[in-house]
Amino acid sequence: MSGSQPFVSASGLVKVFRRGWFARTGEVRAVDHVDLAIERGETLGLVGESGCGKSTTGRLLLRLLEPTAGRIVFDGEELTDLPRAELRRRRARMQIVFQDPFASLNPRMSVGAILGEPLLIHRRDPWRKRQERVADLLARVGLPAEAATRYPHEFSGGQRQRIAIARALALSPDFIVCDEAVSSLDVSVQAQIITLLEDLQRDLGLTYLFISHNLAVVRHISNRLAVMYAGRIVEIGETDAVFARPRHPYTRLLIASLPVEHPSLRRPRGVQADEATEDAVGACGCAFAARCPHVDRVCRSERPPLRRVAEGWSVACHHAETTG
Numbered sequence: 090m091s092g093s094q095p096f097v098s099a100s101g102l103v104k105v106f107r108r109g110w111f112a113r114t115g116e117v118r119a120v121d122h123v124d125l126a127i128e129r130g131e132t133l134g135l136v137g138e139s140g141c142g143k144s145t146t147g148r149l150l151l152r153l154l155e156p157t158a159g160r161i162v163f164d165g166e167e168l169t170d171l172p173r174a175e176l177r178r179r180r181a182r183m184q185i186v187f188q189d190p191f192a193s194l195n196p197r198m199s200v201g202a203i204l205g206e207p208l209l210i211h212r213r214d215p216w217r218k219r220q221e222r223v224a225d226l227l228a229r230v231g232l233p234a235e236a237a238t239r240y241p242h243e244f245s246g247g248q249r250q251r252i253a254i255a256r257a258l259a260l261s262p263d264f265i266v267c268d269e270a271v272s273s274l275d276v277s278v279q280a281q282i283i284t285l286l287e288d289l290q291r292d293l294g295l296t297y298l299f300i301s302h303n304l305a306v307v308r309h310i311s312n313r314l315a316v317m318y319a320g321r322i323v324e325i326g327e328t329d330a331v332f333a334r335p336r337h338p339y340t341r342l343l344i345a346s347l348p349v350e351h352p353s354l355r356r357p358r359g360v361q362a363d364e365a366t367e368d369a370v371g372a373c374g375c376a377f378a379a380r381c382p383h384v385d386r387v388c389r390s391e392r393p394p395l396r397r398v399a400e401g402w403s404v405a406c407h408h409a410e411t412t413g
Contacts, residue, residue, distance in 0.1 A: 095126035096296055097264055102159035104145050119145045121320035132297040134311030142320040143300045147266040151183050181211055184257035188269035190249035194241040200252055201237030207259040226255040247278035264296045283310055316340045319376040326402035336404040338381045383408050
């Protein structure tokens with residue numbers, strides 16, 4: 090990472106959801122003091138098991154969800170307390186591609202209306218210019234101009250995701266959150282969408298937060314990798330370095346779970362693969378203590394900070410230097 094200010098950053102980010110109206114026992118800490126920094130033009134992969142807080146983190150960065158605590162800075166400007174009118178103007182530069190394109194596209198609107206809606210809301214261009222922009226967006230994502238007259242249900246899953254990507258590009262954003270953007274697609278279609286995202290990044294200078302539970306996909310597209318467990322970042326570093334020598338036991342578990350060409354090549358897990366419990370999430374020590382083969386007394390009593398273990402590499406583990 091460069092020494093300049095990150096393009097997108099979060100510090101001390103917290104999101105608490107409340108199950109009821111009363112006691113603290115009804116609280117779920119979905120995101121727990123997350124620190125992230127994303128450089129301009131890079132792809133940061135965010136991985137972890139279901140329910141760890143990945144998607145919530147992405148929505149918090151865009152302020153689609155309001156943080157309980159913490160700061161969010163975009164291109165040098167703090168977004169955390171920005172009034173809604175000001176935030177709306179900044180939103181043109183920050184977009185999201187959701188997991189399920191069929192659910193995220195209005196079935197009652199034609200593709201042309203879907204792609205033109207952001208331009209209409211933000212008062213961009215007269216009607217004829219908007220039509221030209223829609224045709225340009227469709228061409229950029231590999232769809233014909235006549236697709237504008239059709240409806241989402243007339244397209245395949247991969248084509249619908251291309252439409253969703255085109256909508257995200259409509260206002261010429263700088264930063265896009267891809268929230269499980271390929272997980273609902275066939276493997277061959279996943280590869281096509283990943284290639285499209287890479288081409289768009291190269292041509293338009295985009296910055297991505299790529300959220301996924303598929304480590305193979307994240308390894309292919311990401312410059313850096315952040316691993317999330319129980320609402321916390323437990324490891325972050327250059328993607329190739331983390332895959333070559335993961336320092337956190339949970340990261341090793343995830344990588345060991347990847348399919349291999351032959352059983353003899355499989356890495357030993359050394360840790361149980363059950364999901365995190367609420368007791369572990371709420372513990373004052375390490376949230377991974379109940380599953381870690383290296384756990385000791387300090388792990389159960391002290392929460393490990395996310396600390397630097399090498400250049401551009403941080404790990405939240407008391408024993409990162411001795412167990413990696």
